[in-house]
Amino acid sequence: MFKPVRSRNPLLRLNPPQVLAAGFLVMILAGSGLLCLPAASASGQSMAYLDAVFMAASATCVTGLSVVNPGVDLTTFGQLVLIGLVQIGGLGFMTVATLIALVFRRRITFRERLILQETLSQSSTEGIIRLIRKVLVYAIVIESVGAILLFARFSFEMPLGQAAYFGAFHSISIFNNAGFDLFGAIEGRAGSLIHYVDDPFINLIAMPMILLGGIGFIVIADLLAFPKKRKLSLHSKVVLSMTGALVIVGAIVIFVFEFNNPATLKPLDLSGKTFASFFQSVTSRSAGLATLDVGALRQATQFFIVIMMFIGAAPGSAGGGIKVTTFAILIGAVLAMIRGRQDIVFFRYRIAQDRVYKAITFSLLSFLLIVVAAMILSVTENYSFLGILFETTSAYATAGISMGLTSQLTPFGQFLIIVLMFVGRLGPITLAFTLTPKMDKEPFRYPEGKVTIG
Amino acid sequence: MFKPVRSRNPLLRLNPPQVLAAGFLVMILAGSGLLCLPAASASGQSMAYLDAVFMAASATCVTGLSVVNPGVDLTTFGQLVLIGLVQIGGLGFMTVATLIALVFRRRITFRERLILQETLSQSSTEGIIRLIRKVLVYAIVIESVGAILLFARFSFEMPLGQAAYFGAFHSISIFNNAGFDLFGAIEGRAGSLIHYVDDPFINLIAMPMILLGGIGFIVIADLLAFPKKRKLSLHSKVVLSMTGALVIVGAIVIFVFEFNNPATLKPLDLSGKTFASFFQSVTSRSAGLATLDVGALRQATQFFIVIMMFIGAAPGSAGGGIKVTTFAILIGAVLAMIRGRQDIVFFRYRIAQDRVYKAITFSLLSFLLIVVAAMILSVTENYSFLGILFETTSAYATAGISMGLTSQLTPFGQFLIIVLMFVGRLGPITLAFTLTPKMDKEPFRYPEGKVTIG
Ligand SMILES: [K+]
Numbered sequence A, B: 001m002f003k004p005v006r007s008r009n010p011l012l013r014l015n016p017p018q019v020l021a022a023g024f025l026v027m028i029l030a031g032s033g034l035l036c037l038p039a040a041s042a043s044g045q046s047m048a049y050l051d052a053v054f055m056a057a058s059a060t061c062v063t064g065l066s067v068v069n070p071g072v073d074l075t076t077f078g079q080l081v082l083i084g085l086v087q088i089g090g091l092g093f094m095t096v097a098t099l100i101a102l103v104f105r106r107r108i109t110f111r112e113r114l115i116l117q118e119t120l121s122q123s124s125t126e127g128i129i130r131l132i133r134k135v136l137v138y139a140i141v142i143e144s145v146g147a148i149l150l151f152a153r154f155s156f157e158m159p160l161g162q163a164a165y166f167g168a169f170h171s172i173s174i175f176n177n178a179g180f181d182l183f184g185a186i187e188g189r190a191g192s193l194i195h196y197v198d199d200p201f202i203n204l205i206a207m208p209m210i211l212l213g214g215i216g217f218i219v220i221a222d223l224l225a226f227p228k229k230r231k232l233s234l235h236s237k238v239v240l241s242m243t244g245a246l247v248i249v250g251a252i253v254i255f256v257f258e259f260n261n262p263a264t265l266k267p268l269d270l271s272g273k274t275f276a277s278f279f280q281s282v283t284s285r286s287a288g289l290a291t292l293d294v295g296a297l298r299q300a301t302q303f304f305i306v307i308m309m310f311i312g313a314a315p316g317s318a319g320g321g322i323k324v325t326t327f328a329i330l331i332g333a334v335l336a337m338i339r340g341r342q343d344i345v346f347f348r349y350r351i352a353q354d355r356v357y358k359a360i361t362f363s364l365l366s367f368l369l370i371v372v373a374a375m376i377l378s379v380t381e382n383y384s385f386l387g388i389l390f391e392t393t394s395a396y397a398t399a400g401i402s403m404g405l406t407s408q409l410t411p412f413g414q415f416l417i418i419v420l421m422f423v424g425r426l427g428p429i430t431l432a433f434t435l436t437p438k439m440d441k442e443p444f445r446y447p448e449g450k451v452t453i454g
């Protein structure tokens, strides 16, 4: 197979997902080492090593599940380690994923391979460096704008120095869809962003930032070029329309099911209800911050959120799950069948058969992993199955919200969730990179057979 | 489109699933009328009409969920009405489904259409009558053998007359995968077949009969012809291998997760544990009878059974669900991807792309229906979400086991479950008949587009 950069840089001889996995392991090890220093804990005593690994893995994989409360139990040093892991883990993943999507995965088809050999072989290293620089510039600009806006809002309720620190920390946490917050540091505050449930300012800063972090750089770049090119790629169109549809459907479902719930939407006025429904819809697919108490939602809403987390965000973004594009292809197959078409067509492009098989593969393997983990946890943990399923889905899809199980996990449960976070963050991209039909290896095709499936 | 029988018989001008749906509605109406006669209730007073509709729908759709206890609350007349509905509903469905699979669905491809026009147009009515006769003969032979064997077993513990009656009733109930039982009539008996959990005789009669009812007549006919032809159709191979795999995997999972459960497997010896695991595995996908207390299983096992019920039995059989063939195609896509193949290949036959899209369509629409119903019920019923999901899946997949919600349903809940049973029984076959890509209507294919799904 064609490997465009093989001869240039020995580091790139590992396949990119392997590099990423190795990097993540190193970061989790280093991060857990730093987090279990006494200087990282507010108590002045080392935290349990398993807790440190859990927090380091959760930060590096931008999951956001927490066994300690960052605003209460961590020192400023500990918080900086945490958000540093989020920043490196989040941007590192997005950069490599973007590289894979734009450069490496191209080796899939034979025709493209020939074209690429011409265009890439001469300037690949240069092109890759330019791409990485672009990704980092985007991220820094978005995070800076977010930090300034959040600083402005927080300056109304806390000292300027703290407001600046909170602005920067939460901007990074929000854009990378990490879900960590420091509000435990403020006396009498409920967790996460619950205090801001009907605050238009926080809602209108956080939601766009979460969405930007969740659509991936390819789409962001495409959007930036839109005013000039007046054209979006198929990938961007699918990501944007499916994201929009999921946000709206999610908000409606949450609004309807929680409308009368005294623990969530009932006390709010209409604008508060609307903000809360949209925020919870946006956040559920990957961000991990919440303006409602997830444990107090109705069982129906909680299960619905499990499905939203499972679907997740866009490929190559800060978010996880099976990805909105995967879900779009599954829905596309349903629509094609209902309309009696033989092809899945998005915006006048046909989706290749191998993409459909990939979509099935991602979905079923993800489902299998989440369910097997939930079945095992339901034996080791004393908790409702829905709460356990919520937890394993949240970990695998790097969503980071919890019905409350995280803080009660047994050591074995913690370990399993750590594994799920890691596999959930790196598994899909590894599969996507690895799974490509080797068409040239098939000497002939078998005749078509009929199987009744009605 | 080609309709081979249009000119012969005016009844067949409705499409076959419509005929089936109309027939089922008539049966449910007539059955509920009979069941709410005072003569049907052991109390001598009419049962609530909604209960009668529920029981009639459950019997006609061979679901097996019960709001009254047939052995206690029904008179012999009521029981005969119930088992009559099972027999007509079960065999009627299987006959029409077999007809659809063998005759009507053939109109799918253009080439086949031409071949059929020659072979069928002259003798279609005759061929259909021969086919129906064959189906009925198979069913009567299997049920008679089952009734005699069960009579022999029951004659050891009850008067001969009752044993004969119980043998016939349960043989029909078991073969049609209906799940109704009369053991409530015997003092001190636990429900369903729990009394026989480690009885080899009952296990070894019931399991093969459930499986025969669950594989469908096409496969049975294929198996009967095997000694002469030495060859099975692709459809039969897929059904048999997937059924076998599911039974074995299911038994292992149940054995492992329930091994230490004092309410289920723990009190049994190894052979009892093995029988119980296999029986519960066989029964879960559609039969509705149980030798273990489903409500006492571990949450992990209960959720696993939800998945087994969802998968269901074979097309055109007494069982429901998305069907083993649908599941096989999804698994085939995963295996093709993992092996780097471009085609799903079963036993040296390639599976057409439209079958894959159909498999996705069945699975997603079924999932959607089950989940939406569960979300609604979780608002109207006061029950754990897992119990509710179990109930809606059981109803839709015509499985008929319950964690206990059935007897506590609100009237609205009962109504929703009735709808689910009906839609679950007739929806898939209707979709399978209706959803066919109209290839000749597509003047051109769109160019292939790329969407990243990793
Ligand atoms: K997250």
Ligand SMILES: [K+]
Pocket: B062, B063, B064, B177, B178, B179, B286, B287, B288, B398, B399, B400
């Ligand atoms: K059943």
